[in-house]
Structure formats: C-alpha cells, structure tokens
Amino acid sequence: MDALGWKPLAKIGGGRFSDIYKVQKNDPENCSAVIGEQQLFALKLVDPDDEKPPHNIRNEIKILSDLKKAQEEQNTAISNVINLISVSFNNIEYGLLFPLLDMTLSQMIKSHVKSRVVFNSDGTMKMRKVNTIPIDNVFKIVVGLMKGLDWIHSRGVIHRDINPNNILFSREDPVMPVIIDFGISYQGPDNNGLEKPDRKFTDIATGIYKAPELLLSKRDYSNKVDMWAVGILIALILSKDGKPIFEQDSMYSDLVLLSNILATFGSPPSDWSDCKGLTSFDSLNRTFFTKSPKPLETIVPRLFEEPETDSSSKLQKTIAGLTKYETSQRLSAHDSLAILLC
Numbered sequence: 370m371d372a373l374g375w376k377p378l379a380k381i382g383g384g385r386f387s388d389i390y391k392v393q394k395n396d397p398e399n400c401s402a403v404i405g406e407q408q409l410f411a412l413k414l415v416d417p418d419d420e421k422p423p424h425n426i427r428n429e430i431k432i433l434s435d436l437k438k439a440q441e442e443q444n445t446a447i448s449n450v451i452n453l454i455s456v457s458f459n460n461i462e463y464g465l466l467f468p469l470l471d472m473t474l475s476q477m478i479k480s481h482v483k484s485r486v487v488f489n490s491d492g493t494m495k496m497r498k499v500n501t502i503p504i505d506n507v508f509k510i511v512v513g514l515m516k517g518l519d520w521i522h523s524r525g526v527i528h529r530d531i532n533p534n535n536i537l538f539s540r541e542d543p544v545m546p547v548i549i550d551f552g553i554s555y556q557g558p559d560n561n562g563l564e565k566p567d568r569k570f571t572d573i574a575t576g577i578y579k580a581p582e583l584l585l586s587k588r589d590y591s592n593k594v595d596m597w598a599v600g601i602l603i604a605l606i607l608s609k610d611g612k613p614i615f616e617q618d619s620m621y622s623d624l625v626l627l628s629n630i631l632a633t634f635g636s637p638p639s640d641w642s643d644c645k646g647l648t649s650f651d652s653l654n655r656t657f658f659t660k661s662p663k664p665l666e667t668i669v670p671r672l673f674e675e676p677e678t679d680s681s682s683k684l685q686k687t688i689a690g691l692t693k694y695e696t697s698q699r700l701s702a703h704d705s706l707a708i709l710l711c
C-alpha cells in the first residue's frame with residue numbers, strides 16, 4: 370500500500386473523518402531535502418468530500434501553514450504547536466505530514482495512574498488508583514500548553530478542540546506538550562469566509578471540555594473557550610486518580626455537563642455579560658436552583674497537599690482564573706504565563 374508517496378507502517382489514530390498512519394519514506398534519497406534525517410512520520414489522510422462542518426481539512430491546512438509561515442517570518446520556533454511538514458493531494462485525499470510523536474496526554478496520564486493499597490480505619494485494605502504525575506511536571510506541561518495557546522491566539526486562531534487526545538508528547542521530552550488537530554479551528558476574522566465572528570459554530574469542543582457559554586449557544590465567543598477547556602484539562606492532569614472532575618455522563622450529554630459545571634463552579638452570575646439576553650441563559654436562571662461553588666481545594670486537592678510549593682500555588686491561581694464564567698475575567702494564555710513565570 371502506498372499513501373501519497375509514503376509507506377504506511379501502522380494506523381495510529383483517526384477520527385470520524387480521518388485516518389492517521391505512522392509512515393516512513395518510500396524513497397529516502399529523494400525525500401531527505403524536505404524532511405531531513407528523520408525516518409518516521411505521522412500522516413493524516415482526509416477526504417474533504419466526507420467531512421461535515423465545522424471539520425474542514427482545507428481550513429486546517431491554511432491555519433497550520435499560516436502559523437508556520439509566521440514563525441519563519443518572525444524567526445521563532447514554537448515547539449508547543451505541531452509543525453505541518455508538508456501537504457499532498459491525490460485528487461481524492463489530502464495527506465498532511467507531521468513529526469511522529471509518541472503518546473497522547475490521555476495515554477501519558479494513564480501510564481502514571483498506579484494501583485496502591487490503602488488501609489481503612491477498621492484494618493481492612495483496599496486498592497486505590499493514584500495519579501503519580503509530579504506537580505512540578507504538571508507545572509512544566511501547563512507552561513508549555515500556555516505557550517502554544519498564547520502563540521495561536523496571538524495569530525487570531527481559536528483551537529476549539531483542546532482535549533487530552535489533542536495534546537501529544539515525545540518520549541524524549543514527556544513534559545513538553547504539543548498541540549495538534551486544527552481540524553475545527555477558527556482563524557479570525559471570519560474563518561476564511563466560513564463563519565462570521567458573531568455566527569460561529571457552537572458544535573465545537575469535545576465532551577467535558579466545552580465552555581459554559583457554548584452550552585448556552587453563544588455564537589460570538591472568543592478564544593476564551595480554549596482557556597476554559599485548558600482549565601478543565603489541568604484539573605484532569607492534577608486529579609488524584611487520573612479521572613476527570615465531572616461525572617462520566619457529562620461526556621455525552623450537554624445537560625449533564627451543564628449541571629456538573631454548576632455543581633462544581635457554582636451558578637454563573639445573574640448579570641453574566643457574555644450570555645445576557647440569550648434565551649438559554651434566561652431559562653437557566655429560571656429553571657436551575659442557584660448553586661454555590663465548591664472550594665478549589667475539593668476540585669484539585671493535590672494542589673493543597675502540604676507542603677505548598679511555588680508550582681502548586683501558581684497552579685491554584687491559574688485554575689481559579691481559567692474557570693471564571695465571565696470571559697473578560699477568565700485568564701488568557703498570556704495572563705496565565707505571567708502568573709506561572711513570575
């Protein structure tokens with residue numbers, strides 16, 4: 370089998386509209402100028418005719434190419450955003466060639482969750498799952514995520530699907546996250562003619578990583594949807610047992626997700642300016658009981674274990690700032706870096 374001039378070795382991923390293969394060069398001699406000495410790559414194959422909005426492979430190529438060009442022009446290298454090496458097209462499918470990375474954030478968390486024996490007060494014992502990722506490693510990962518997000522946001526791009534399967538790591542540097550998958554991303558000012566800024570798709574983001582304003586169908590949302598998603602993601606990386614902070618069913622039902630968000634972070638302010646005037650917000654205020662926020666200590670208990678460190682206190686401030694309803698108060702990636710690196 371030949372995939373757009375590359376030899377597929379294994380299928381390593383794929384979504385509803387794509388297949389991702391580990392590939393190697395068919396003709397090492399001729400390819401070395403394009404890709405240097407590296408031997409193995411990831412090839413994302415997408416047939417644009419199969420896609421449904423907001424998925425758009427041509428838009429993904431445009432966004433990744435623009436990000437790459439901007440880095441070249443500014444002579445900077447942002448290693449926290451995937452580098453699009455090349456693009457090919459065989460009249461049916463596009464092939465996007467990327468550096469091959471080794472694991473997703475989901476896999477990385479799983480590999481750190483260990484079974485431990487704990488003793489109950491009555492002397493009996495039970496097995497418990499314990500997330501062993503050191504807080505200092507989480508800190509480095511969060512800094513990397515913020516650098517990547519700061520870069521794409523500064524170029525007018527909203528990722529729109531920050532989740533643990535779209536953050537990758539190489540084995541050599543397991544604290545250096547790389548943001549992938551710009552398949553449903555938005556590039557200002559109008560997503561290359563696809564979506565006006567006040568009429569954006571709200572069917573974006575994966576499961577529990579959806580920002581609350583999306584659940585209320587706000588269409589003129591900003592890059593702060595990525596910041597909410599990264600806040601929920603950081604809570605996952607920091608969890609005691611490697612599990613998300615919301616119930617499992619929140620993955621599949623927006624209603625369950627909304628009620629989990631309210632139960633965790635309290636009700637949104639009644640004058641929430643982002644959603645004021647939206648029918649869904651009015652009905653939320655009429656129908657749901659007012660909830661108080663849980664203390665941060667119960668949401669991310671690992672950050673409150675003694676002794677408090679510089680990393681844990683900065684991560685506390687960051688998570689608290691990322692999970693604000695009011696988007697003007699929600700931290701940007703730039704603000705987050707100012708807290709983390711001060």
Ligand SMILES: Nc1ncnc2c1ncn2[C@@H]1O[C@H](COP(=O)(O)OP(=O)(O)OP(=O)(O)O)[C@@H](O)[C@H]1O
Binds near residue numbers: 384537550
């Ligand atoms: N450069 C890469 N190196 C290693 N694995 C990769 C790479 N790119 C993608 N993958 C794997 O393929 C999966 C899907 O990639 P990607 O998110 O780009 O495709 P997608 O069609 O948008 O998927 P989805 O619809 O699930 O979001 C990733 O979660 C990862 O497991």
